[in-house]
Each structure stands twice: as C-alpha cells, then as structure tokens.
Amino acid sequence: MKYYDKLIFELSREGRTGFSLPENGWKDSPDDIPGNLRRCRLPDLPQVSEPDAVRHYINLSDMNFGVDTGFYPLGSCTMKYNPKINEEISAHPGFSGLHPLQPAETVQGALKLYAELSSWLCSLTGMSAFTLNPFAGAHGELTGLMIMRQYHISRGDTKRTRIIVPDSAHGTNPASAAVCGLEVVQVKSTPAGTIDVGDLMPLLDDTVAGIMMTNPNTLGLFETEIREIEASVHAAGGLLYYDGANMNALLGKVRPGDMGFDIMHLNLHKTFSTPHGGGGPGAGPVGVSSRLAGLLPSPVVIRDGKTGKFSMAGNPGGPGRISGFAGNFGVLMKACAYIMALGKRNVTKVGPYAVLAANYIKESLKDRYRLPVPSLCKHEFVFDGLKDVSPAVDGISTLDVAKRLLDYGFHAPTIYFPLLFHQSIMIEPTETESKETLDAFIEAMRKIADEAVSEPELLKTAPHCTPVGRPDETLAATHPVLKF
Numbered sequence: 030m031k032y033y034d035k036l037i038f039e040l041s042r043e044g045r046t047g048f049s050l051p052e053n054g055w056k057d058s059p060d061d062i063p064g065n066l067r068r069c070r071l072p073d074l075p076q077v078s079e080p081d082a083v084r085h086y087i088n089l090s091d092m093n094f095g096v097d098t099g100f101y102p103l104g105s106c107t108m109k110y111n112p113k114i115n116e117e118i119s120a121h122p123g124f125s126g127l128h129p130l131q132p133a134e135t136v137q138g139a140l141k142l143y144a145e146l147s148s149w150l151c152s153l154t155g156m157s158a159f160t161l162n163p164f165a166g167a168h169g170e171l172t173g174l175m176i177m178r179q180y181h182i183s184r185g186d187t188k189r190t191r192i193i194v195p196d197s198a199h200g201t202n203p204a205s206a207a208v209c210g211l212e213v214v215q216v217k218s219t220p221a222g223t224i225d226v227g228d229l230m231p232l233l234d235d236t237v238a239g240i241m242m243t244n245p246n247t248l249g250l251f252e253t254e255i256r257e258i259e260a261s262v263h264a265a266g267g268l269l270y271y272d273g274a275n276m277n278a279l280l281g282k283v284r285p286g287d288m289g290f291d292i293m294h295l296n297l298h299k300t301f302s303t304p305h306g307g308g309g310p311g312a313g314p315v316g317v318s319s320r321l322a323g324l325l326p327s328p329v330v331i332r333d334g335k336t337g338k339f340s341m342a343g344n345p346g347g348p349g350r351i352s353g354f355a356g357n358f359g360v361l362m363k364a365c366a367y368i369m370a371l372g373k374r375n376v377t378k379v380g381p382y383a384v385l386a387a388n389y390i391k392e393s394l395k396d397r398y399r400l401p402v403p404s405l406c407k408h409e410f411v412f413d414g415l416k417d418v419s420p421a422v423d424g425i426s427t428l429d430v431a432k433r434l435l436d437y438g439f440h441a442p443t444i445y446f447p448l449l450f451h452q453s454i455m456i457e458p459t460e461t462e463s464k465e466t467l468d469a470f471i472e473a474m475r476k477i478a479d480e481a482v483s484e485p486e487l488l489k490t491a492p493h494c495t496p497v498g499r500p501d502e503t504l505a506a507t508h509p510v511l512k513f
C-alpha cells in the first residue's frame with residue numbers, strides 16, 4: 030500500500046515530540062535554556078516524532094510530478110530539462126552570498142555577469158539593449174508595454190492607447206496590455222492559423238500604440254507575412270512587440286530584431302532552461318531596439334569605458350523601477366550557465382531538434398488525432414481531439430485523454446488552449462527528450478485512442494493510478510478544501 034492510500038494528514042498525538050532537551054549535566058555548563066530566551070507558550074504545531082515528520086514530507090514529495098520525474102510535453106510553456114550544473118553554479122557562495130545593497134565596487138563580478146548576459150541575449154535576438162530586471166514573462170510584457178507607451182508619450186503622441194493582439198495569443202498578452210492601461214483590439218487568424226492580414230489592415234490608424242505577436246505563434250506556426258505586417262504597423266506609427274517566452278524553435282537561427290520587432294521579452298525559465306512552476310522563480314528580460322534603448326527601466330548596469338568598472342544607475346528616461354533591484358539574480362546565473370555550456374555553435378541545434386521532435390510526434394499521431402492545421406510545425410503543434418468521431422467514442426473529450434495520460438506516467442499537454450478549437454491539445458516535446466521517450470508517449474497516445482473505442486468508461490473516470498483521482502473542477506475552484 031502506498032502512503033497516499035491512507036492519506037494520513039492528522040499525525041499529531043498529544044505529548045509526542047521530535048526532540049528532547051535533557052539536563053546536560055556537564056560541569057560549569059548551564060543546565061537549561063536561559064529563562065529570557067524561552068517561549069512563554071508552546072507553539073501551535075503538530076505533535077509528531079522526527080521520523081513521522083520526515084516521512085510525511087518525503088512521501089508528499091513522492092506524489093509530485095516534474096520534468097525530473099517524467100516527460101512533460103506542456104505546449105506554450107516549454108518544460109525542457111534543466112541541467113543540474115546550472116544549479117551548482119548559481120549556488121556559488123561568491124554570488125549567492127551577495128546583498129543587493131552592497132557597494133558596486135564589491136560586486137563587480139555580478140554586474141559584469143549582468144552586462145555579459147544582456148549582450149548575449151542581444152546577439153541571440155538582434156535587439157540592442159536588454160533589462161534583466163523583470164521577474165516573469167507577464168512582468169516582462171508589462172515592462173515592454175510601459176516602454177512602448179513611454180515612447181509614444183515622449184514624442185507627444187498621446188492618442189495611441191490601443192494595442193492589437195491576435196486571437197491566438199497567450200492569455201497574458203491582453204492581460205498585461207489591460208494592466209498597462211491599453212485598450213486591446215483583437216485581430217483574427219486565418220483558417221491556416223496565422224494572422225489575417227486583411228483583418229489587420231483596417232485596424233491600423235493613429236490610435237494604435239502597436240501590435241503584440243508571438244512568432245512562431247501558439248499553434249507552432251511561423252507568421253510568414255511578418256515582413257508585410259512589420260512594414261504596415263511601422264508605417265502607421267505603431268511599434269511591434271515580440272512575445273519570446275518560447276523562443277526554442279528560433280534560437281540561434283532567426284532573430285526577432287531582424288524581423289523588425291522593437292520590443293520583446295524572453296522567458297529564461299522556458300527557453301533558457303531555468304526551472305519554473307513549483308521548481309523556482311523565473312525571469313522575463315526585456316530587449317529593445319536602438320531607438321528605445323534610452324527607455325529601459327531602472328536600475329541599468331553601466332560600464333565605464335575608461336576604467337572598465339561597472340555601476341548601477343537610475344534611468345530617468347524609462348518607466349522607473351519595475352522590481353526592487355536587478356532581477357532574480359540566481360535565475361539569471363542559471364541561464365548564463367546554460368548559454369555558456371551550449372556555446373555559440375550548439376545553440377543553433379536547439380531549434381532544429383525541438384522542431385524535429387514536435388513534427389515526429391505530430392506525424393506519428395495524426396491518423397488518430399484531428400490535426401486542424403496540417404503544415405510543418407515549429408516547436409509545438411495542436412490537435413483538436415480524437416480523429417474518430419463515430420458514436421463509439423461519442424462524449425470522449427480532450428480532458429478525458431489528458432487525464433488518462435497521467436495513468437501512463439506522462440504529464441498532460443496543455444489542453445483547451447489555444448481557444449481557436451474546441452478540443453485543443455497542445456504538445457511541445459522540446460529538444461531534450463530521447464527518441465525512446467517520444468516513442469513511449471506516442472504509444473500511450475495511440476493506446477488511449479484505442480481505449481476510447483474499447484473501454485470509454487476507463488477514460489471518462491481516469492486517472493486511476495495517481496494519488497488523487499478526478500476532482501470536480503468547478504467545485505474544487507469554488508469551494509477549495511485546503512486541509513484534511
């Protein structure tokens with residue numbers, strides 16, 4: 030029996046303790062904790078023995094699923110393997126022991142790392158300056174949009190309050206725009222899955238601040254009309270924002286700066302292999318083109334051309350501070366280690382392998398799952414439920430398929446996003462998985478398609494092998510039970 034079969038959370042027993050402090054009895058040693066250091070009341074903690082406490086937490090951690098325990102093909106949220114050398118390097122006491130208020134002359138190494146990582150990101154993206162201060166992708170979007178607003182306002186162009194966002198965009202795009210005080214205008218996708226340029230053109234007037242794009246977009250498709258879009262948005266006086274959260278497919282091959290984008294963010298915790306989700310905080314650096322370089326948020330890291338010394342300074346032209354100090358430094362170090370370990374040559378292999386893995390899965394499953402956009406994909410693609418729509422599988426939804434995958438030991442892909450289809454399953458395998466893993470996943474997906482016909486109840490009641498079965502999701506959201 031597994032620990033979780035019992036789900037014992039009430040382990041506390043009156044009077045049981047995990048420690049003892051006997052009188053130590055040594056000569057000249059104080060026998061007891063001095064009275065002024067003692068608590069007046071016992072803390073209100075469970076009364077458990079040390080082994081019970083240790084087992085409780087170890088068993089709970091056993092119930093977790095992460096990229097270190099299995100394949101995690103979450104679309105639009107790159108869950109690539111996080112190399113452990115990155116952790117070791119970022120834990121180096123020379124960096125982890127720094128205090129953000131230390132004088133600049135005592136943290137020259139950290140400031141140099143900030144400057145070097147910024148310049149590598151510039152060279153990978155074609156931007157001319159980066160801030161590493163934002164804490165997440167959405168935080169980077171907000172920062173980038175504040176820069177966009179600042180740019181228009183600084184030129185006296187105050188009418189520009191509308192931002193164009195495609196209907197396939199990640200949910201954080203319209204949310205960040207709204208937080209920034211911009212009015213979101215949606216542009217439609219064509220049936221082929223890319224931006225409908227015909228729908229875009231009439232939207233471009235002198236009230237448009239810019240457009241937010243993801244390329245390849247959330248369907249994993251490259252926006253082939255990007256040249257025309259870029260020329261039209263710029264001609265209308267707007268700026269182009271690039272959502273580079275998942276830049277896997279393009280890394281070292283194609284640069285947003287060369288496509289004409291003015292502002293972009295990267296998720297170091299997706300493309301650059303730093304852990305996320307339960308695994309740690311993130312970082313959402315923002316890059317800008319040369320005409321916006323003076324508008325980065327404070328503080329900025331500056332290198333004195335004569336002495337070579339680094340310092341941090343406020344930037345009066347920018348939108349002010351968007352974080353306390355210079356970002357999540359440990360995360361920046363992990364990304365730096367990743368980029369250095371890959372080297373300039375190997376960085377160009379990330380994209381092709383990510384694209385190969387995604388197309389391999391897509392082609393191996395498209396006879397069983399409906400593929401609404403059949404073209405070559407980049408790092409991810411979207412199925413729209415099972416291909417078989419006969420009465421035998423009637424009522425089997427994407428949710429059932431995803432839940433059943435858990436029984437096969439795989440994390441479910443992203444489901445019901447993008448909203449363009451009713452039964453979206455969005456799969457992103459990344460470049461870090463072996464062919465054996467991809468084959469095992471394909472086999473599980475094919476078995477599930479078989480089960481949908483032979484044993485539909487098995488899918489509708491899945492998962493059967495996880496610590497928690499299928500909760501009522503509405504009830505779980507409206508009446509969460511947070512303790513046992």
Ligand SMILES: *Cc1c(COP(=O)(O)O)cnc(C)c1O
Binds near residue numbers: 106168199202274296
């Ligand atoms: C993950 C993601 C974001 C948001 O990043 P967070 O770090 O979760 O805030 C934005 N856009 C796209 C396309 C993403 O995949």
